[in-house]
Amino acid sequence: MGTNSPYSSSLGVLPHIHERHHENFFSFKGRTQLWADKYNDSEGRLLTAGDYGSVPTNTTHTFQLLDPDTELVGVIVPGGFEDLFYFLGNANVSYATQTPFVPADVSDSAGSGSSATIISELESFDVYAQLSFTPRRDFVNGTAPANATWHDGSSTIPSVAGTPYFLASGWGPKYLTGKYGAWQIVQPFVTPTTGEHDFTQCTITLSRQPANVSLPSWNLTDHTALQVLEGGLKVEVGNETATLIGGDVVFIPGGTAFKYQSVAASSKVMYVGAGDAGLDQQLLKSARSWEYVSFPTYWP
Amino acid sequence: MGTNSPYSSSLGVLPHIHERHHENFFSFKGRTQLWADKYNDSEGRLLTAGDYGSVPTNTTHTFQLLDPDTELVGVIVPGGFEDLFYFLGNANVSYATQTPFVPADVSDSAGSGSSATIISELESFDVYAQLSFTPRRDFVNGTAPANATWHDGSSTIPSVAGTPYFLASGWGPKYLTGKYGAWQIVQPFVTPTTGEHDFTQCTITLSRQPANVSLPSWNLTDHTALQVLEGGLKVEVGNETATLIGGDVVFIPGGTAFKYQSVAASSKVMYVGAGDAGLDQQLLKSARSWEYVSFPTYWP
Numbered sequence: 001m002g003t004n005s006p007y008s009s010s011l012g013v014l015p016h017i018h019e020r021h022h023e024n025f026f027s028f029k030g031r032t033q034l035w036a037d038k039y040n041d042s043e044g045r046l047l048t049a050g051d052y053g054s055v056p057t058n059t060t061h062t063f064q065l066l067d068p069d070t071e072l073v074g075v076i077v078p079g080g081f082e083d084l085f086y087f088l089g090n091a092n093v094s095y096a097t098q099t100p101f102v103p104a105d106v107s108d109s110a111g112s113g114s115s116a117t118i119i120s121e122l123e124s125f126d127v128y129a130q131l132s133f134t135p136r137r138d139f140v141n142g143t144a145p146a147n148a149t150w151h152d153g154s155s156t157i158p159s160v161a162g163t164p165y166f167l168a169s170g171w172g173p174k175y176l177t178g179k180y181g182a183w184q185i186v187q188p189f190v191t192p193t194t195g196e197h198d199f200t201q202c203t204i205t206l207s208r209q210p211a212n213v214s215l216p217s218w219n220l221t222d223h224t225a226l227q228v229l230e231g232g233l234k235v236e237v238g239n240e241t242a243t244l245i246g247g248d249v250v251f252i253p254g255g256t257a258f259k260y261q262s263v264a265a266s267s268k269v270m271y272v273g274a275g276d277a278g279l280d281q282q283l284l285k286s287a288r289s290w291e292y293v294s295f296p297t298y299w300p
Numbered sequence: 301m302g303t304n305s306p307y308s309s310s311l312g313v314l315p316h317i318h319e320r321h322h323e324n325f326f327s328f329k330g331r332t333q334l335w336a337d338k339y340n341d342s343e344g345r346l347l348t349a350g351d352y353g354s355v356p357t358n359t360t361h362t363f364q365l366l367d368p369d370t371e372l373v374g375v376i377v378p379g380g381f382e383d384l385f386y387f388l389g390n391a392n393v394s395y396a397t398q399t400p401f402v403p404a405d406v407s408d409s410a411g412s413g414s415s416a417t418i419i420s421e422l423e424s425f426d427v428y429a430q431l432s433f434t435p436r437r438d439f440v441n442g443t444a445p446a447n448a449t450w451h452d453g454s455s456t457i458p459s460v461a462g463t464p465y466f467l468a469s470g471w472g473p474k475y476l477t478g479k480y481g482a483w484q485i486v487q488p489f490v491t492p493t494t495g496e497h498d499f500t501q502c503t504i505t506l507s508r509q510p511a512n513v514s515l516p517s518w519n520l521t522d523h524t525a526l527q528v529l530e531g532g533l534k535v536e537v538g539n540e541t542a543t544l545i546g547g548d549v550v551f552i553p554g555g556t557a558f559k560y561q562s563v564a565a566s567s568k569v570m571y572v573g574a575g576d577a578g579l580d581q582q583l584l585k586s587a588r589s590w591e592y593v594s595f596p597t598y599w600p
Binding site: 004006029030031048049050066067068069095096097098099100101102103104139140141142151152168169170171183207208210230231232245246247263264265266290291292293294295296297298299 | 304306329330331348349350366367368369395396397398399400401402403404439440441442451452468469470471483507508510530531532545546547563564565566590591592593594595596597598599
């Protein structure tokens with residue numbers, strides 16, 4: 001779910017928890033403050049383009065958009081949580097110009113001014129307001145508390161489920177494979193463990209397909225979604241072929257054959273897949289640990 | 301000039317000035333610290349994607365790349381400064397995989413370890429080392445000195461030439477025109493004044509072309525360059541048509557007819573043009589001041 005918005009001087013939503021949904025924040029552009037509080041650890045991070053935050057169930061969280069041109073991509077598992085947005089929205093709008101967001105200063109009824117009635121109604125959507133939670137404002141250089149590692153050292157993914165975590169763009173674990181022709185660098189956001197085997201998420205940076213290696217056809221049990229972050233991706237799904245550019249998304253139902261390749265020297269896509277044996281896990285089988293966001297100068 | 305690189309624990313280049321060249325830093329991705337010192341004012345900013353820094357002549361400046369996946373787009377006026385990079389480069393390399401940068405930790409001979417011989421040679425390229433300059437390290441929340449306005453209020457462009465300045469993405473001046481069919485939002489980086497009538501630079505955010513308005517053909521006296529930042533741009537130059545995606549560049553010599561349109565609901569391009577009567581200035585003639593990075597819901 002992509003959400004565009006200008007900055008706000010107040011929280012984008014009342015602090016709350018989800019009892020059943022795992023929420024994943026990916027910063028597509030602009031700057032967003034994200035807070036996550038669980039297990040007596042209250043953390044805040046300033047997300048810039050490419051950064052990620054994991055908010056598992058029963059984590060008190062909220063966020064605030066800080067730039068005039070901010071876009072988040074939210075992955076919320078299991079499916080169905082989008083019903084909340086249909087409930088909160090005024091109408092199923094469709095503008096002639098397809099503007100990313102209405103250019104106007106609007107108050108958000110889901111924000112800090114929510115009424116008691118709405119707060120109560122939201123519980124049926126798995127949104128439980130945490131009215132006693134005050135997000136810490138002692139950010140220094142992108143983190144609260146100060147001096148947390150953030151864009152100045154490795155970001156790590158917990159080895160257990162349930163703990164909130166943040167990954168700075170390019171600072172997380174990286175794995176390289178050339179098994180399928182093109183170089184592919186997998187940067188996991190959500191592992192089978194932290195996704196509780198319901199979903200995984202990562203970015204894949206890929207080179208062009210070398211001319212002498214035929215493009216593999218994939219057919220995965222579970223659903224796959226790809227969103228282009230950089231460059232462009234030519235995708236064949238069943239009998240359809242499309243070239244996706246920045247921001248475009250392809251959804252591939254489980255059991256459907258598909259192929260993909262970069263149409264640029266280097267492209268980067270975000271992967272989200274159901275289950276714990278999706279495209280990322282297939283690529284990781286042949287991958288080795290890698291220190292860089294760029295691929296080698298030579299072919300595999 | 302696009303430059304990709306991983307992070308470095310030291311300055312990317314010795315502090316220096318240019319006596320004849322105006323250097324412009326645009327942050328394409330990742331994070332970069334940029335310092336500019338002139339007129340007894342020493343400023344540093346943390347640039348994230350979309351931010352811009354202007355370094356006019358006789359400004360002591362340097363920079364440091366902070367993220368594993370950092371890319372800058374440099375505009376250096378007048379032309380010819382690229383000879384420095386040919387001098388510093390080891391070879392005119394061409395890698396089979398077209399990797400954005402060689403995945404290796406390399407030291408930069410233009411960096412703080414430069415020899416006296418190289419420092420002397422660089423002067424013939426209009427690079428004058430300022431060995432007594434120590435960049436301030438007292439950054440707090442993206443600025444040095446602390447508490448400068450940066451991503452938390454308007455960025456402004458000086459009304460006179462020669463002064464260094466920084467513009468946070470989306471926080472600078474914005475102007476909207478619908479005169480040519482599509483909505484276009486111009487966000488200036490360099491005005492005729494600050495570019496000393498040699499060049500101007502801006503971003504243009506544009507909607508699709510409405511079906512009932514024919515696409516205008518432009519023919520400008522001076523050279524034009526466009527780089528796609530978001531979405532995609534279909535460009536016709538002379539008899540050629542191409543669709544540009546993120547990172548792609550088109551250069552249009554002065555006196556050449558061209559047309560352009562967005563192939564996405566919203567696209568954003570960076571414009572650089574010679575002189576002081578380029579595309580940006582033509583668009584601004586019919587534009588009004590605008591508060592948003594998105595365009596209206598209705599057609600002009």
